[in-house]
Amino acid sequence: xxxxxxxxxxxxxxxxxxxxxxxxxxxxxxxxxxxxxxxxxxxxxxxxxxxxxxxxxxxxxxxxxxxxxxxxxxxxxxxxxxxxxxxxxxxxxxxxxxxxxxxxxxxxxxxxxxxxxxxxxxxxxxxxxxxxxxxxxxxxxxxxxxxxxxxxxxxxxxxxxxxxxxxxxxxxxxxxxxxxxxxxxxxxxxxxxxxxxxxxxxxxxxxxxxxxxxxxxxxxxxxxxxxxxxxxxxxxxxxxxxxxxxxxxxxxxxxxxxxxxxxxxxxxxxxxxxxxxxxxxxxxxxxxxxxxxxxxxxxxxxxxxxxx
Amino acid sequence: xxxxxxxxxxxxxxxxxxxxxxxxxxxxxxxxxxxxxxxxxxxxxxxxxxxxxxxxxxxxxxxxxxxxxxxxxxxxxxxxxxxxxxxxxxxxxxxxxxxxxxxxxxxxxxxxxxxxxxxxxxxxxxxxxxxxxxxxxxxxxxxxxxxxxxxxxxxxxxxxxxxxxxxxxxxxxxxxxxxxxxxxxxxxxxxxxxxxxxxxxxxxxxxxxxxxxxxxxxxxxxxxxxxxxxxxxxxxxxxxxxxxxxxxxxxxxxxxxxxxxxxxxxxxxxxxxxxxxxxxxxxxxxxxxxxxxxxxxxxxxxxxxxxxxxxxxxxxxxxxxxxxxxxxxxxxxxxxxxxxxxxxxxxxxxxxxxxxxxxxxxxxxxxxxxxxxxxxxxxxxxxxxxxxxxxxxxxxxxxxxx
Numbered sequence: 052x053x054x055x056x057x058x059x060x061x062x063x064x065x066x067x068x069x070x071x072x073x074x075x076x077x078x079x080x081x082x083x084x085x086x087x088x089x090x091x092x093x094x095x096x097x098x099x100x101x102x103x104x105x106x107x108x109x110x111x112x113x114x115x116x117x118x119x120x121x122x123x124x125x126x127x128x129x130x131x132x133x134x135x136x137x138x139x140x141x142x143x144x145x146x147x148x149x150x151x152x153x154x155x156x157x158x159x160x161x162x163x164x165x166x167x168x169x170x171x172x173x174x175x176x177x178x179x180x181x182x183x184x185x186x187x188x189x190x191x192x193x194x195x196x197x198x199x200x201x202x203x204x205x206x207x208x209x210x211x212x213x214x215x216x217x218x219x220x221x222x223x224x225x226x227x228x229x230x231x232x233x234x235x236x237x238x239x240x241x242x243x244x245x246x247x248x249x250x251x252x253x254x255x256x257x258x259x260x261x262x263x264x265x266x267x268x269x270x271x272x273x274x275x276x277x278x279x280x281x282x283x284x285x286x287x288x289x290x291x292x293x294x295x296x297x298x299x300x301x302x303x304x305x306x307x308x309x310x311x312x313x314x315x316x317x318x319x320x321x322x323x324x325x326x327x328x329x330x331x332x333x334x335x336x337x338x339x340x341x342x343x344x345x346x347x348x349x350x351x352x353x354x355x356x357x358x359x
Numbered sequence: 360x361x362x363x364x365x366x367x368x369x370x371x372x373x374x375x376x377x378x379x380x381x382x383x384x385x386x387x388x389x390x391x392x393x394x395x396x397x398x399x400x401x402x403x404x405x406x407x408x409x410x411x412x413x414x415x416x417x418x419x420x421x422x423x424x425x426x427x428x429x430x431x432x433x434x435x436x437x438x439x440x441x442x443x444x445x446x447x448x449x450x451x452x453x454x455x456x457x458x459x460x461x462x463x464x465x466x467x468x469x470x471x472x473x474x475x476x477x478x479x480x481x482x483x484x485x486x487x488x489x490x491x492x493x494x495x496x497x498x499x500x501x502x503x504x505x506x507x508x509x510x511x512x513x514x515x516x517x518x519x520x521x522x523x524x525x526x527x528x529x530x531x532x533x534x535x536x537x538x539x540x541x542x543x544x545x546x547x548x549x550x551x552x553x554x555x556x557x558x559x560x561x562x563x564x565x566x567x568x569x570x571x572x573x574x575x576x577x578x579x580x581x582x583x584x585x586x587x588x589x590x591x592x593x594x595x596x597x598x599x600x601x602x603x604x605x606x607x608x609x610x611x612x613x614x615x616x617x618x619x620x621x622x623x624x625x626x627x628x629x630x631x632x633x634x635x636x637x638x639x640x641x642x643x644x645x646x647x648x649x650x651x652x653x654x655x656x657x658x659x660x661x662x663x664x665x666x667x668x669x670x671x672x673x674x675x676x677x678x679x680x681x682x683x684x685x686x687x688x689x690x691x692x693x694x695x696x697x698x699x700x701x702x703x704x705x706x707x708x709x710x711x712x713x714x715x716x717x718x719x720x721x722x723x724x725x726x727x728x729x730x731x732x733x734x735x736x737x738x739x740x741x742x743x744x745x746x747x748x749x750x751x752x753x754x755x756x757x758x759x760x761x
Contacts, residue, residue, distance in 0.1 A: 056561060056562065056563065058562050058563060059419055059561075059562060059563025060366075060563070062418070062419075062533065062562070062563045062564070063366060063367050063368055063418050063419065063563060065454075066368050066370055066418050066453060066454045066533055067368035067418075069453040069454060070453065071372070071451035071452065071453045072441075072451070072452055072453060073449055073450070073451050074438065074439075074441045074444060074445065074449065074450040074451075074452070075444065075445060075448070075449035075450070076444055076445060076446065076447065077444065078441075078444045079441040079444070094481075096481050096486060096487050097478075097481040097482060100477060100478045100481050101478070104467055104470060104474070104478055107469075107470060107474070108467055108469045108470060111469045111470075111510075112469070176465075178465065179465045179482065180442075181442070182442070182458065182465075183440075183442065183458050183465070183482060183483070184440050184441035184442050184456070184458070185482065352444075353443060353444025354380075354443065354444070356437060356442045356443050357380060357443060
């Protein structure tokens with residue numbers, strides 16, 4: 052090794068210019084300017100491949116393939132439409148119940164897929180987490196990406212259905228779509244990140260999540276309407292703040308926004324006052340939650356490799 | 360090497376790094392709640408895997424991390440790789456890092472070889488353009504051929520490993536972390552790994568290697584770091600590091616010595632190595648005599664019995680063996696602790712480490728007992744002009760056209 056090859060010399064020269072990446076108690080700190088976000092952006096190729104891997108692997112060797120993305124929510128929709136809408140007559144209070152129900156369900160399924168997928172993501176990719184350094188956020192993000200893809204497919208079905216039923220509102224109203232989706236994504240990310248880390252230490256989390264997500268569906272106006280909630284609160288003479296608490300649920304706000312975007316039959320009475328402001332507040336709270344849950348995630352990820 | 364040391368920049372720096380683990384026996388919510396508070400403490404166990412380690416590694420060196428099982432060397436490697444976070448202290452690394460920790464981590468069985476190459480290379484930090492450029496080389500090196508578009512679940516395990524290895528070596532790392540991966544695969548594959556690592560060294564890449572094999576360290580490394588209970592006990596030249604490792608391993612063996620009871624009818628208690636002046640030794644020069652003293656005990660008198668020994672390389676290949684039957688020596692009847700000296704007149708072995716195994720067997724009273732790796736010694740050759748397990752004098756006798 053007395054004589055150093057040119058290749059080595061070039062390599063050494065390059066290395067001596069590089070900054071150090073530091074690994075300490077809080078995990079690996081990235082060298083880039085944008086910190087963790089920059090690091091993840093730098094690995095977007097990988098993120099993309101991981102999303103595709105999950106999607107490709109999911110329906111490989113199945114005859115219907117990607118149709119299953121649509122079949123499952125359609126069956127769920129039919130079940131609620133027939134049983135709740137017709138047998139239990141929920142449809143009578145809601146015009147164009149089919150579109151109302153399907154738009155709410157689409158957004159809920161997106162949220163459900165995000166949170167449920169992210170929760171198990173670190174465990175599922177345990178082999179990689181244990182062996183190689185990657186920004187671990189990439190795994191929950193990849194499953195959220197997969198959920199996003201399925202959401203887009205269902206959205207296509209929703210738009211077609213809404214057009215067939217002539218249910219679409221004014222084009223300007225349809226802009227409600229964007230804040231609703233952004234809001235639900237912020238919460239999906241925040242909750243998904245936190246639960247994915249917790250689940251490594253406490254495997255009960257994934258079962259708990261399943262139950263809570265099921266409850267969340269009934270807690271938001273998906274199969275019933277905002278007006279029905281108001282009626283119940285009036286009938287039992289509950290104080291006004293009960294309704295405010297109900298309306299503080301970000302899933303409720305997002306679903307209501309989604310209804311405004313796709314369900315043209317709604318009137319002002321079908322929505323709480325100042326939906327936009329509520330969305331804004333929920334969004335800010337969601338961002339704070341996202342920062343906190345990422346902090347927790349960073350803190351916990353240092354021992355992932357040991358706990359898996 | 361000293362030339363390089365002045366030129367080479369630091370690439371990995373560890374500053375008083377420690378890692379504590381808390382092992383819990385409960386892992387469900389119910390258990391946690393039940394064991395909350397003071398009771399929970401009995402379900403936790405803290406231990407220190409890495410204890411206040413400070414190191415600096417220069418670019419272009421090949422470093423071997425040595426130590427017994429559980430000495431913290433794999434944990435240290437994971438800390439350097441950023442897979443684990445330290446409890447205290449910090450680690451600074453720079454340059455592109457790749458880990459050969461487990462071949463095929465991240466292969467998805469349902470995806471084709473091609474898709475897996477892209478995925479795995481991307482995991483190892485290559486960009487899409489780099490993979491496009493290297494793809495043909497990767498397939499070529501792996502020898503997978505047309506199977507590249509078949510799902511990897513249909514691959515034989517050999518194909519699987521070859522493809523994974525091929526991906527790993529076509530990334531362009533500045534630092535390569537290797538965790539005992541060289542211990543898997545067949546001999547050809549191991550050779551391929553070794554050749555590639557040698558090539559990597561020539562290219563000025565830094566390699567940090569965790570291994571049990573003293574031979575690998577001697578063959579590959581510039582520097583050896585010996586760990587014991589998470590702390591660095593030796594850091595320096597490879598040959599001395601192997602010596603330090605041997606001391607650590609032997610120390611451990613004494614600490615874990617089995618109870619001194621004799622449970623077999625006939626039992627080999629221990630093996631001692633003596634130099635000609637009767638002193639205990641661990642190092643033998645080529646051609647010197649060596650006396651192997653084997654201590655044997657028996658529970659009851661045995662009229663006829665035999666005793667033997669063998670000398671192995673650390674990889675388990677026998678290089679020398681003999682026994683009283685072959686030597687046509689009739690041992691005195693045994694009725695209690697005795698020791699027998701077997702003398703090797705000249706140790707004509709190549710430089711390296713060797714284990715001594717001993718075996719005793721009753722003939723009149725069928726019973727046998729062996730002590731594997733009862734002692735360890737190092738052979739030093741006078742001139743370092745050969746490698747291998749035998750010592751011989753080799754020189755160029757001349758050359759002529761034929």
